[in-house]
Amino acid sequence: MILEIKTRERIVKQNENEEKKCQFDKEIKLIRQACVFGSAGNEVLYATENDEVFVLGMNCSGCLGTGDMQSTIEPRRLDSLCGKKIACLSYGSGPHVVLATEEGEVYTWGHNAYSQLGNGTTNHGFVPCQVSTNLVNKKVIEVACGSHHSMVLTSDGEVYTWGYNNSGQVGSGSTANQPIPRRVTSCLQNKIVVNIACGQMCSMAVVENGEVYVWGYNGNGQLGLGSSGNQPTPCRIAALQGIRVQRVACGYAHTLVLTDEGQIYAWGANSYGQLGTGNKSNQSYPTTVIVDKDRVVEIAACHSAHTSAAKTQSGQVFMWGQCRGQSVTFPHLTHFACTDDVFACFATPAVMWRLLSVEADDHLTVAQSLKKEFDNPETADLKFLVDGKYIHVHKVLLKIRCEHFRSILNNDDEIIEMSEFSYPVYRAFLEYLYTDNIRLPPEDAIGLLDLATLYRENRLKKLCQQTIKQGICEENAIALLSAAVKYEAQDLEEFCFRFCINHLTVVTQTQGFADMDHDLLKNFISKASRVGAFRN
Template identity: 50%
Template structure:
């Protein structure tokens, strides 16, 4: 709904509307992500990896081989046959797509080299960006107004396109028609975002780097001087776990490990030159209130859990002696709960509390497989939808969630582990992931369907990659010294296969 210039709503006409209208060609396609250009043009990709485009097309940004605007979604297939798109990005009039194999394809306006083809000729259909990226795996992409950025699987960052404000981070103001490496970055970068003409990068250790235009303080350096090379910012905030910006504004935002939201830059006509704390609970709120225009940096995925009087009552019900009718004994400590709540919220307990349970007596259940901290955190999640545990305990909670088939809880745990990994605990997390994978490979969920070991394989791979990228520091930690001989040998062998010891 809303403004429909150039058919950007994808509903088949150019009539603006305040009433929501279906985009019929995309219904039942399981759309997974959306990106927009300020033309405006729109991109969408599906769960199966198909790519669609519609809207303004004066610079070939739809990738359909023409400059005719699209009133309905067009399936983009050129150079995407048998490939799955996993991420998309859009600048003002150019587009990027990332495939499952880690390839980057670009098309659209190319007046500053933002398509990365080695020329400044507009690109009418998707074309793989080869120079300096070919044969290597890309894990993240982003678009500024007329620039493009990519993050490699080893944490290196490349940029191309307009560089008049230093937004490519190369130490100069020279436009680049091919990807060029940002050599001044330190650490392993895992995420990158672009504003109109500035760039933010986040490392796997939670460090934030910024460069480019700074006329509104959007770099967060405390002044308004442009930066042609990356500078580390917001160190006083501690570990940062997420960042946001948009190619249509000069605003930056970040979330810290304790879920605090900060913003800086161009805020409704005012310049904020250093991170300012908000009372918000999401990065989206920053852009809704402060961005000009008020456009979100990515589509809002509404999974909301609104705290109400009921939620507040539930948060204090756990361990209530007066109303509890079941007691869990864990590590010789007791946790009081309510069978009705557990049965409503969890299939495992629904199966557990069958008719043979005496409804009028306080029953005791002994829990042997999990620690007190882990099991209480699980019950707290059942009652409140919130998870508060350390990364170390999150692994045990992830094992419990996997065994009980609690998918949402698994995602919470994975986020805590990924956001909480450090050089000090990486070896321990890696070893524990290996142990759980080995012990759970032949396990089954409570509904007797096989439990996939994928979650443990992914966690092990994530911890290994982190340790590999910081091997010198990790190898000197007490956690690494405590690893058993077989785990160390396997780690060294895997590291060697990834080229860690090549000269």
């Protein structure tokens, strides 16, 4: 009775865990966009396929936008952003968040000590608020954040900045903080900008003819101007004359650009080898980075990290710089399929360098397709009748997967009655042929072990033994030991014997021990005596 209750409790708990896992898997599959951010990678924002927006994490400076500063491990819904399709997102070190919708609206929230939210104050923003000053009738298509300043790019190629400006990073010509968005003019006045990026305290813009303009802090040569002096207004990088740049990416204090020919140039800080030049010397001029013979199609860097990454046309992903605390001075080929994984696994902190978009994948692998078709009456061509219940299967799969069926199945078979094994056992066996896994409580796994022995399925036999080991307890130890002896599962027999010896007092008081086969009892006592189980 006790054994039956424990088994039932185990099955109930297993079912509850499976239900929770299924629910979690369903929620994960709904996610279409996500960003892990914050000074330690402790904040998350994600959007679902229904355009609902959720956040969770530490909530430093109210950066989750929930209206308070309470941390949460349960996702909380941001009602003010739900229904608004997110186009792009960036974050600062405070952190503060800048988000643009597909309609071109800009929302900000979080840390605001330097007016990086663009609302004209220095009060932290605990909920997302739209930034409209000077952006009315403007459609924002790209956003970028430095440590405490913000920058946006409009559809007509204009750049607006605001926030911290101690080094001229907002490009206004002064070092006064800028509380609201102002258009960056000077050399960009009559230029159409196509791409923007921010380092910790510097800003970059690529214009449509491939020129790169830079401004802000330059202490490590990250502006690529050949000097280390700060630049309060945009200045063209003369060393890239004749080179058409497509994209720019900024690390903490280093810069990468990608040309229209698929080449990378880098400059700035290099104490971790983040320039990929093979040494750790800073560079104030653009330097060629040799990644691979293949054309590079994507570059990646993040203003909070000293890590660099690139993806080639053939899909290879390389990384260099600070990787898990180590310095990698040359581009290193990884096993990753995307640059996002480089920052998730190797950057410090482990944050995302961009808003990650997740495409819905409806494609099923061969294994997934087979699993889905198990016991499907619509496609099956054979039924097993066990204990009055049908199990629907496919002859060709059974023949491919099991030697036993290859020899007994005929093409004209439609129903086969099975009386040697119980319904749970035989169903678990057939399901195993479709999935390579078994789902049975330890007591039923004994019957499956019998079947595996009869059908000479050695891998299934090992899986049964693993299941039995995981479910052994004082009440069923003798029964499992008896099964191991009967089916000549020596490894399992030794495991059960050791368990019985380690719990000898309780095991000898169970009903299973009282009903033990005479020969088995005799052998058990003899073996237990040899290992000293009865010594005082």
